[in-house]
Amino acid sequence: MTDFFYPFSLELSLVKLTQAVAPLIHEVEVVDEKGRKKIGHIPGERPLTIYLDKKELVTLMTLGGAPEALVLGYLRNQRLVPSIDMIESIQVDWETESAAVKTNGNTVNIEEKTSRRVVTTGCGQGTVFGSLLDDIDQIRLSDTAKxxxxxxxxxxxxxxxxxxxxxxxxxxxxxxxxxxxxxxxxxxxxxxxxxxxxxxxxxxxxxxxxxxxxxxxxxxxxxxxxxxxxxxxxxxxxxxxxxxxxxxxxxxxxxxxxxxxxxxxxxxxxxxxxxxxxxxxxxxxxxxxx
The missing domain is CATH 3.40.140.10 (Cytidine Deaminase, domain 2)
Structure with missing residues (x-):
């Protein structure tokens, strides 16, 4: 079984994080084209519901290999939390299939941010909140990168x-x-x-x-x-x-x-x-x- 490549220790982060890696691969019995029984492997898939300061935000279907990083990136890319310094902790619990995010003063209006949703072409149907499509006008990348x-x-x-x-x-x-x-x-x-x-x-x-x-x-x-x-x-x-x-x-x-x-x-x-x-x-x- 392969592992994820982390050159960074979550334990050194100022954000309190669990390291709740779920089983990534499952063994199953399969039958091939000649009727022979074999042991095959399939990836895990499980729901993870994100709660931001006790408010239910979204449920993601995920492999579960890097749930804390997934939650952080989702909040970042959706611009739901302005700075990582505002996040105190992320507690992932696979028994309840939930990720509880606690902030020290999230100033973003969650209701306003999540009022418009665009269902994307992402596998399993990704969601981008509509305001991001407007914010793209403000992004300019490096002119000198080669x-x-x-x-x-x-x-x-x-x-x-x-x-x-x-x-x-x-x-x-x-x-x-x-x-x-x-x-x-x-x-x-x-x-x-x-x-x-x-x-x-x-x-x-x-x-x-x-x-x-x-x-x-x-x-x-x-x-x-x-x-x-x-x-x-x-x-x-x-x-x-x-x-x-x-x-x-x-x-x-x-x-x-x-x-x-x-x-x-x-x-x-x-x-x-x-x-x-x-x-x-x-x-x-x-x-x-x-």
């Missing part, structure tokens, strides 16, 4: 060769964030979950705990690059978003709006750049002119 082709290849190869829940049991998405080190990239966080929106929220939560800025980071997802993924990547200040899948029209429009570079169909040494081509530094041998 990415080298060799770093793109390294990231794709790392994901391809990494031990994962997907390889053992399938039915999950992965997201990862890498430090942009010029000609190479260094893995910082790797998360798998039943929905890509959960995986990206979990990474956002870990970045919040680490107080990591996004301008020198590269984000990778196994899922498609929708408007939801672009919004969340832009909110984290990350200028590069890579995927082995494709891009939607609205995702591309938003990427152009905030100057986010999108790489899709990443496989081996193949990729397609949909936006922000001026940020890519290619090997001279791979540059072709008509």
């Amino acid at each position: 990415i080298q082709q060799s770093a793109v290849y390294q990231i794709v190869d790392h994901i391809r060769t990494r031990d994962s829940i997907y390889k053992q049991a399938g039915s999950v998405h992965a997201c990862a964030v890498f430090k942009n080190c010029g000609d190479h990239a260094e893995l910082l966080h790797f998360i798998e979950d039943v929905g890509r929106h959960n995986a990206v929220d979990s990474i956002a939560g870990l970045m919040w705990l680490n107080q990591q800025a996004g301008e020198d980071l590269i984000f990778y997802t196994t899922g498609r690059l929708t408007s939801e993924m672009v919004i969340k990547g832009a909110q984290m200040g990350i200028p590069f978003l890579l995927s082995r899948s494709g891009v939607t029209a609205m995702g591309l429009d938003m990427a152009n709006q905030v100057k986010l570079t999108l790489f899709g169909r990443c496989s081996g040494e193949h990729y397609l750049v949909y936006s922000g081509i001026d940020r890519l530094i290619q090997r001279s041998a791979d540059v072709h002119t008509a």
Whole structure:
């Protein structure tokens, strides 16, 4: 069974956090095409209801591998808590399938923030509160960020060769964030979950705990690059978003709006750049002119 990649100890956080990792993989009996019984593996999936200062907020369907990070990232990406300094504790209890968040003075009007909801294309139906679509106009990413082709290849190869829940049991998405080190990239966080929106929220939560800025980071997802993924990547200040899948029209429009570079169909040494081509530094041998 694979583990999540945490270069940060939750025990060192000023936020009081449980570390309530749920069982990630279950063994089940299956029958193959020849009628033979075998032991197979499937990922876990369970509901987690978030309570913000005792107010029920939302129920997420999750693998349960990084529940505290997921809750933090959800609150961050939905802009329901202005600063991590306002969060005192997150208590996850799998017996009650709940996550209780206690703040020291949350000033956001929760009723107003949650009055408009957009059901996204995220696996299991993600939800983005409507005001976020308006806030995208205020986001501008780095004008000077560059990415080298060799770093793109390294990231794709790392994901391809990494031990994962997907390889053992399938039915999950992965997201990862890498430090942009010029000609190479260094893995910082790797998360798998039943929905890509959960995986990206979990990474956002870990970045919040680490107080990591996004301008020198590269984000990778196994899922498609929708408007939801672009919004969340832009909110984290990350200028590069890579995927082995494709891009939607609205995702591309938003990427152009905030100057986010999108790489899709990443496989081996193949990729397609949909936006922000001026940020890519290619090997001279791979540059072709008509």
